[in-house]
Amino acid sequence: MPLYKSISVNSQTTVKIWKIEESYNALLSPLNLRPESLERVLGMKSELHQRGFLSVRHLLREFGYTDQDLYYDANGKPHLKDGKHISITHSFTFSGVIISDTKVGIDIEKQREKIGIIAHKFVDYEFEYLNKDDLEYIRKLTVIWGIKESLYKLFATPGMLFREHFLVIPFMLEDYETVSWIDYKMKKYKYNSYFLEFEGFTCAYVLV
Structure with a gap:
């Protein structure tokens, strides 16, 4: 199908989400990929x-860009040649792109029970407001993971740890937003954090 969802976060920031239903050949045929991109996908x-x-x-095309407009730095972070900030994600049958005038990060995750097993690896402070008996526990964990993954993509600094350096302020699922912090090397950075749920998936994105 074409574009699944488009969100105007503010006048400088847009999120677009694609539901991947097409075959490999149907997706590939309209695209003009750089040789290195074709080599990567093959x-x-x-x-x-x-x-x-x-x-x-295809999401890049929805924004008016092509594969030629995108490049990656040494840390694997994507950039656009015109200087706008971009973050990319895909999970199973959904992909997402956020583009903004400011630094941004995005993540899509499938909501799965097994996230509860690894929660101790990425949650510390947040356990103060989480309740394992809460029916929304898995969904909230998925939001926290998505926000922290988005922060990691935004900051793109090797050595940062989800559990130690990222904090997600208490939130309600129906609010669709919260605040998160990066606490790293004696400095603190605050980010507006948003999330939405669809078809058993959670999308989170962060920006200054």
């Missing part, structure tokens, strides 16, 4: 990852 062992990669290029 080298992927999973067709699911190939389709995710290609769907992101």
Whole structure:
């Protein structure tokens, strides 16, 4: 299908989400990929990852960009040649792109029970307001993971740890927003954080 959802966060920031229903060939045929991008997609062992990669290029087209406008730095962070900030995500059957005049990060995650098993690896402060018996526990954990993954993509600094350096302020699922902090090397950075849920997935994104 075409574009699944488009969100105007503010006048400088837009999120676009794609539901990946097309075949690999249907996604590939309209695209003009750089040789290195084609080599990368052909080298992927999973067709699911190939389709995710290609769907992101379709989202770029929705923004008016092409694969030629995108490049990655040494840390693997994507950039646009015109200087705008971009973050990219894909998970199973959904992909997302956020583009802004300011630094941004985005993540899409499938809501799965197993996140509860690894919660101790990325949650510290947040356990103060989480309740494992809460029916919304898994959904809230998924929001926290998505926000922290988005912060990691935004800051793009090797050595940062979800559990130690990122904090998500208490939130209600129906609010669709909260505040998060990066506390790293004696400095604190505050970010507006947003999330939405659809078809068993959670999308989170952060910006200054």
